[in-house]
Amino acid sequence: MERVRYVGRPRTGKEDHPMRQRMAALIVTAFLFSVAAPSVFSQEPFYKNKAIRIVVGYAAGGGFDTYSRTIARHMGKHIPGNPAVVVDNMTGAGGIIAANHVYKVAKPDGLTIVNWIGSLVIGQVMGHKGIEFDARRFEYIGSPVRNHDTCVLTKGSGITSVEHWMAAKTAVKLGGVAPSATTDDVPKILKAALGLPIQLVSGYKGTSVIRLAAEAGEVAGVCGLSWASAKSTWGKGPGNRRRSGRAAECSETPPRASQRSSGHQPCQDRRRTPVHRDRHP
Incomplete structure (x- = not known):
């Protein structure tokens, strides 16, 4: 079973919009x-x-x-x-x-x-x-x-940070559930707004099935998964316990000025x- 890395979802500047908090995810x-x-x-x-x-x-x-x-x-x-x-x-x-x-x-x-x-x-x-x-x-x-949306990628994806992802030469294959699900909407937004190289494979029955697909190498991970779910489900199993410090800081502490300038951002807040x-x- 591959280890996973957690990549925080970059801010878009709209995190505190009340309608976004209530409706987006x-x-x-x-x-x-x-x-x-x-x-x-x-x-x-x-x-x-x-x-x-x-x-x-x-x-x-x-x-x-x-x-x-x-x-x-x-x-x-x-x-x-x-x-x-x-x-x-x-x-x-x-x-x-x-x-x-x-x-x-x-x-x-x-x-x-x-x-x-x-x-x-x-x-x-x-x-x-x-x-x-x-x-x-x-x-x-x-x-x-209260949840924070995250992107969770396996170690085999080779992605260790958002900056590394943006510089990737090939698209990162992500699992999705269906249109209107955050697992599909978040990757589409990241691809359109930030230019992240993403290939979305939709149609899975849920994030637990996507996790199995990631462990089998079918996909590299998932975006739009809540941090609470990610750390309790994707972090289990042999060789699957290490998480990047970047993800922990992303979800649980405010970013320092140096982190903001380097692209490190807290995950999107949602309820x-x-x-x-x-x-x-």
């Missing part, structure tokens, strides 16, 4: 409720002996799946009636299949949650094909974590934001 968790659903949380009989399902739009082992299973492990203890909470991975189309399913098929009865990437909201605005949900029927209710699902017509 947030994770959306949606509750389906009926009109009377807000009152059922106080009614223990409603959730007693029932199960809440968390539908994850991506493969097991990735960041979305990890957060969902962590929440599922504890959530039932904090709901009157102590319902069971189960996770259901429904992969495909970068989370669109899961989002469409919950919006169109799942009953709005307070028993279904969907975990999908918030950039699909932008996909709806842009008219991307396949989106059949109305994101306006969701409203934000909180954020479990994983749950939203409350309103009833749809």
